[in-house]
Amino acid sequence: MSTEITVPALGESVTEGSIGEWLKQPGDAVAADEPIASLETDKVAVDVPSPVAGVLQEHRAAVGDTVEVGAVIAVIEEGATAAASGEEAGRKEQQSDAGEEKREEADKDLANAAQTLSPAVRRAVLEHGVDPSTIKGTGKDGRLTKEDVLAAAKAKGDPAPAPSPAPTPSPAPAAATGERKEERVKMTRMRQTIAKRLKGAQEEAALLTTFNDVDMSAVIEARTKYKDMFAKKHDIRLGFMGFFAKAACLALKDVPSVNAYIEGDEIVYHDYVDISVAVSAPNGLVVPVIRDADKKGFARIEKDIADFGARAKEGTLTMADMTGGTFTISNGGVFGSLMSTPIINPPQSAVLGLHRIEDRPVAVNGEVVIRPMMYIALSYDHRLIDGREAVTALKIIKEAIEDPTRMLIDL
The missing domain is CATH 3.30.559.10 (Chloramphenicol acetyltransferase-like domain)
Known part of the structure; x- marks a missing residue:
């Protein structure tokens, strides 16, 4: 049975938000009450949990899209965990990118962790590939903070590469061509609101x-x-x-x-x-x-x-x-x-x-x-x-x- 996931009430006078991040992708297994997306409002980031256990079938909105309270943003196939495992296995066999595999392992860690992680903490966990269930939180009521995750990643101690011999000095290509770079990053909804206010x-x-x-x-x-x-x-x-x-x-x-x-x-x-x-x-x-x-x-x-x-x-x-x-x-x-x-x-x-x-x-x-x-x-x-x-x-x-x-x- 398919269950539609809608944008929850976001607070007094707040009628819409934007998709800040998808925490689950189509084909991923989802536990009941597990966050599947992070919504950015004018003031805070809000997790959208799944009301049922199953498999995420599809996204109905993309990252950055503005969505109103009550709008359908995803569909969950209830009770299809086994099918999800097969689909994930098929996906993994087709993926050769080591970074993507690291992200999937972190997703599993998140699913097994018996705690609620904020969007900032979740992103840090995914980025550094650490298991949140093994980290002792220092936040209120033992919650994990971003600093806890960064400290755990540092303590994990991935071996540093051996120092290589000093290279022979050579002219820097950038200096020769005079190349300069720019980066454009879309403002978050919160930053846009701060600017307008x-x-x-x-x-x-x-x-x-x-x-x-x-x-x-x-x-x-x-x-x-x-x-x-x-x-x-x-x-x-x-x-x-x-x-x-x-x-x-x-x-x-x-x-x-x-x-x-x-x-x-x-x-x-x-x-x-x-x-x-x-x-x-x-x-x-x-x-x-x-x-x-x-x-x-x-x-x-x-x-x-x-x-x-x-x-x-x-x-x-x-x-x-x-x-x-x-x-x-x-x-x-x-x-x-x-x-x-x-x-x-x-x-x-x-x-x-x-x-x-x-x-x-x-x-x-x-x-x-x-x-x-x-x-x-x-x-x-x-x-x-x-x-x-x-x-x-x-x-x-x-x-x-x-x-x-x-x-x-x-x-």
């Missing part, structure tokens, strides 16, 4: 950025003093983002327009704070949301951020993780950025940009001293937020970071 934000909003600098001495001292006790009690590292998230909550409560957005001819205000945290993922920047950050303590916020970071690397973030958000924090400092003008995340009206910490000479009580300083930036939609409000919000964040006690007594 960021360009749309610049065209629609009246963007302006205000800057300040922050003395990080107090936060660094607090982290140094309490990090061991914090980790022991909460089983999570005390980072800088928790401090900035709580400081932002103070600012957004005092300056509500920074936590609002424009919809038509109305301003929508929120009595809660949902902070979007910009996280780097294999396919681009994603912004999962810390819900009710104003009601959460440092430990819960740090755990949410750590979980988002791990799942972003694994490619297992969901649409629900990134839906909503009233304000964004983007930390370019982890990449070494000294200063930047971040772009707002529509429909939000403001974004806080963090940067690297560096020792700089500053004047304190009439004396020049060296302090660990960070530039912070608040980009905002000037249609909604006045300069006075933006500067006030950023100043509240600065003061809370320089005196963390303010966060405990709601000042």
Whole structure:
């Protein structure tokens, strides 16, 4: 009996996606609930599982095709495992390419592994030809990460070729001909969406950025003093983002327009704070949301951020993780950025940009001293937020970071 595989619901307001990768080819045996394809949406990659065990008969869409929710993308012949084995054997006899055989062996490893692999991890497994069932995962709940696969491939220790004698120097053909090459790679759906949203934000909003600098001495001292006790009690590292998230909550409560957005001819205000945290993922920047950050303590916020970071690397973030958000924090400092003008995340009206910490000479009580300083930036939609409000919000964040006690007594 043939079973049609359709595009599953992809999340609120998401009606279509594109075929990012076929994980199973026609003739391949498929287990029930085993992913057969990876769909790329505007925000995340989503696996499409088979509801039945059998053999993949045909693809109804090609890689790169846009498909709507409910559309048929493949057909499974239910209960035809034996036939599939014969077809695979016939295919293997016709294949002489060693790389294709390596991929098929990896496909078998994937089918036998008793775990769910993200698209990024699956691609790494196929590329390096390792058995995922033999690798111990370091991700959340023991899930495999891409780094786990790369480490296993390195530990596998394929013998390196013996060094060959140094060749006799000769003119390089490329230099003689002046040949230069170009490579064209189609943008992923996520990258296309990021490009459209960021360009749309610049065209629609009246963007302006205000800057300040922050003395990080107090936060660094607090982290140094309490990090061991914090980790022991909460089983999570005390980072800088928790401090900035709580400081932002103070600012957004005092300056509500920074936590609002424009919809038509109305301003929508929120009595809660949902902070979007910009996280780097294999396919681009994603912004999962810390819900009710104003009601959460440092430990819960740090755990949410750590979980988002791990799942972003694994490619297992969901649409629900990134839906909503009233304000964004983007930390370019982890990449070494000294200063930047971040772009707002529509429909939000403001974004806080963090940067690297560096020792700089500053004047304190009439004396020049060296302090660990960070530039912070608040980009905002000037249609909604006045300069006075933006500067006030950023100043509240600065003061809370320089005196963390303010966060405990709601000042």
